[in-house]
Amino acid sequence: MIEVKNLEKKYFINTPNELRALDNINLKIEDGEFVALVGASGSGKSTFMNIVGALDRPTSGEYLIDGVPVHSMTQNELSDIRGKKIGFIFQSFNLMGRSNALKNVELPMLYAGITAKERTKRAKELLELVEMGDRVHHLPNELSGGQKQRVAIARSLVNDPSIILADEPTGALDSKTGDIVMNIFKKVHKEKKKTILIITHSIEVAQMTQRIITIRDGRILSDVPNTPIS
Amino acid sequence: MFFKENMVLALESLRSNKMRAFLTMLGIIIGIASVIAIISVGDSLSSSITTEMQSIGTNNIRIMVREKDNKFGNPRNRMNNPGSMLSSGASAEDKDLITIEMLEAFQERFKDQVAAISLNESRGTGQVKDERLYANVTVSGVNPGYISVNNVELINGRFINDRDTAGRKSVAVVSDKLVKNIFGSSINPIGQEIKLYETSGIKTYIVVGVYKYTDSDSFFGASSTSEKDAQTSIYIPITLAKQDTTIKNYSSAIIMSKTNVDTDKFTKDIEEYFSKYYETNPKWEVSVINMASQIETASSMLSSVSLAITIIAAISLLVGGIGVMNIMLVSVTERTREIGTRKALGAKNFHIRMQFITEAMIIALVGGLIGLVLGLLLGTLGSNLLGAAPSFSLPTIVLTVAFSMAIGVFFGYYPASKAAQLDPIDALRYE
Ligand SMILES: Nc1ncnc2c1ncn2[C@@H]1O[C@H](COP(=O)(O)OP(=O)(O)O)[C@@H](O)[C@H]1O
Ligand SMILES: [Mg+2]
Numbered sequence: 001m002i003e004v005k006n007l008e009k010k011y012f013i014n015t016p017n018e019l020r021a022l023d024n025i026n027l028k029i030e031d032g033e034f035v036a037l038v039g040a041s042g043s044g045k046s047t048f049m050n051i052v053g054a055l056d057r058p059t060s061g062e063y064l065i066d067g068v069p070v071h072s073m074t075q076n077e078l079s080d081i082r083g084k085k086i087g088f089i090f091q092s093f094n095l096m097g098r099s100n101a102l103k104n105v106e107l108p109m110l111y112a113g114i115t116a117k118e119r120t121k122r123a124k125e126l127l128e129l130v131e132m133g134d135r136v137h138h139l140p141n142e143l144s145g146g147q148k149q150r151v152a153i154a155r156s157l158v159n160d161p162s163i164i165l166a167d168e169p170t171g172a173l174d175s176k177t178g179d180i181v182m183n184i185f186k187k188v189h190k191e192k193k194k195t196i197l198i199i200t201h202s203i204e205v206a207q208m209t210q211r212i213i214t215i216r217d218g219r220i221l222s223d224v225p226n227t228p229i230s
Numbered sequence: 231m232f233f234k235e236n237m238v239l240a241l242e243s244l245r246s247n248k249m250r251a252f253l254t255m256l257g258i259i260i261g262i263a264s265v266i267a268i269i270s271v272g273d274s275l276s277s278s279i280t281t282e283m284q285s286i287g288t289n290n291i292r293i294m295v296r297e298k299d300n301k302f303g304n305p306r307n308r309m310n311n312p313g314s315m316l317s318s319g320a321s322a323e324d325k326d327l328i329t330i331e332m333l334e335a336f337q338e339r340f341k342d343q344v345a346a347i348s349l350n351e352s353r354g355t356g357q358v359k360d361e362r363l364y365a366n367v368t369v370s371g372v373n374p375g376y377i378s379v380n381n382v383e384l385i386n387g388r389f390i391n392d393r394d395t396a397g398r399k400s401v402a403v404v405s406d407k408l409v410k411n412i413f414g415s416s417i418n419p420i421g422q423e424i425k426l427y428e429t430s431g432i433k434t435y436i437v438v439g440v441y442k443y444t445d446s447d448s449f450f451g452a453s454s455t456s457e458k459d460a461q462t463s464i465y466i467p468i469t470l471a472k473q474d475t476t477i478k479n480y481s482s483a484i485i486m487s488k489t490n491v492d493t494d495k496f497t498k499d500i501e502e503y504f505s506k507y508y509e510t511n512p513k514w515e516v517s518v519i520n521m522a523s524q525i526e527t528a529s530s531m532l533s534s535v536s537l538a539i540t541i542i543a544a545i546s547l548l549v550g551g552i553g554v555m556n557i558m559l560v561s562v563t564e565r566t567r568e569i570g571t572r573k574a575l576g577a578k579n580f581h582i583r584m585q586f587i588t589e590a591m592i593i594a595l596v597g598g599l600i601g602l603v604l605g606l607l608l609g610t611l612g613s614n615l616l617g618a619a620p621s622f623s624l625p626t627i628v629l630t631v632a633f634s635m636a637i638g639v640f641f642g643y644y645p646a647s648k649a650a651q652l653d654p655i656d657a658l659r660y661e
Pocket of ligand 1: 012019021040042
């Protein structure tokens with residue numbers, strides 16, 4: 001369970017142009033929820049997700065995963081959280097260009113200290129799950145955008161994290177390949193029971209989730225349940 | 231385990247930037263190559279010098295006649311060609327040279343210091359032939375003192391003695407190699423006749439002694455001839471060798487001092503003693519050279535040359551190291567987003583630092599290995615040019631390889647730390 005209390009993030013603190021990117025955010029996300037985060041560009045969605053993803057620290061307020069405070073952790077502890085509790089998916093895929101799909105998927109397991117044999121086994125399983133079992137030895141530049149994003153989804157899952165965070169995962173894809181990627185998310189949600197938080201600009205994408213949170217100017221504007229259309 | 235992954239990553243990154251990596255390595259390649267080359271040439275030269283020193287003997291003093299205004303002649307040439315050291319223009323006549331009487335008087339005067347005096351008249355090359363059997367030789371007329379001064383090791387019979395020189399007897403001392411070629415192993419060569427063919431004619435000699443051939447005397451001219459054809463010295467009485475030459479006196483001699491004598495002081499005494507014969511000579515004088523000090527000069531010259539090249543090598547290694555640092559800083563900047571992604575995937579600062587240190591180390595190591603190969607080639611070439619056997623020591627090789635790795639680690643540490651300390655968000659947002 002993710003819990004956020006009175007969360008604030010400010011930039012340019014104590015200068016005339018101080019900026020409140022996040023302003024008093026209070027939020028709970030239960031295990032296994034499939035959530036969309038929407039809002040205009042610059043409204044603070046990424047800032048929020050980066051804090052939830054343990055990449056960034058809030059200026060003030062609390063952030064807890066399963067009751068454990070993350071906001072006060074050291075750099076090393078944050079690395080551990082990122083490696084084991086959280087799976088990241090980026091708009092621009094962020095695959096390692098010189099490594100093939102398999103090696104890319106194995107990477108988080110390397111940092112988590114998993115043996116080579118186990119790494120290969122799990123990476124192959126997950127590439128099968130995202131329907132990339134036949135592209136295991138391809139380099140990123142030999143894959144289409146949708147295929148790259150599927151490899152990235154497999155990579156986010158390898159350490160069996162409880163939370164998957166995706167910042168505009170279909171933002172760089174056309175709507176057809178975007179749908180294929182979203183179907184993978186739905187499959188992951190259904191089969192793996194992960195908590196998934198997706199930032200999106202697309203109403204169709206948001207409609208596929210169970211809950212839609214709208215942010216404006218760093219505040220929660222609305223937080224409504226949604227019945228996913230299948 | 232993680233080290234292996236980092237190696238693979240580093241090699242992949244090297245391969246994707248071959249030209250850049252090579253240019254970066256250049257400083258290290260040049261540095262390591264010159265270090266290896268200097269060490270191997272230096273080692274082989276100094277071991278040759280040591281051998282030379284032992285074969286000449288440290289208490290030998292050479293005295294020779296030279297032209298008065300030619301003080302700065304090349305000592306190396308004089309050392310190698312004592313017969314031809316007289317200067318270019320004029321040639322000395324018998325009255326300008328050292329006589330047997332002078333040497334005898336000198337030996338009488340300094341009998342407590344002089345162990346032996348060696349005289350040598352080179353007659354060039356020739357061949358000893360017996361029907362189809364032959365042996366190549368260089369013919370040297372020598373006096374009895376020659377054997378002790380030049381460390382000739384007699385293994386059979388006797389050396390040239392006073393009666394041989396006084397009576398101009400046709401006797402010869404030959405090498406065991408010549409004996410093997412001419413007589414084989416079953417015949418005792420002592421007392422046997424040999425025929426010596428020279429350009430001046432054919433003469434018969436009686437073998438009175440056999441010495442053990444060592445190839446150290448062909449030091450500065452690397453011999454390319456086969457074992458069987460190699461030239462060995464044949465020694466005949468010096469008076470016989472000079473019999474049909476116009477010059478009867480000596481342009482040089484080697485004086486061996488007794489072991490307890492201070493050679494430096496004795497050198498001065500000799501100079502003083504012989505100078506009095508030349509005070510009134512308008513053109514000629516004697517020069518006295520202490521062999522040990524000559525070799526010392528040569529080896530100190532060698533070591534200062536080595537020092538200079540070592541400094542150059544050190545500078546190029548430093549430049550190479552800075553090059554590695556520079557390229558790693560570029561690489562870190564280029565791969566900022568990659569670093570951010572790695573951190574998002576759970577990499578700790580330590581992982582990132584190790585990755586970049588390994589990469590810097592691999593660049594330096596590959597450079598070091600290329601430099602090593604190049605250095606070994608240059609070292610072999612250099613040693614061959616100088617006529618010495620190349621000498622490589624395994625510890626040196628291991629040390630240079632380790633040193634180039636250390637350069638990588640040292641100069642890679644700062645860029646790697648910079649990478650490790652990047653803020654994950656800043657790194658991910660980097661354009
Ligand atoms: N590192 C930063 N330094 C200064 N301002 C920032 C930084 N990151 C984000 N911001 C600002 O915070 C606000 C929210 O940004 P962001 O969370 O990226 O918006 P969104 O993802 O919703 O488009 C924006 O006004 C942005 O300019
Ligand atoms: Mg954003």
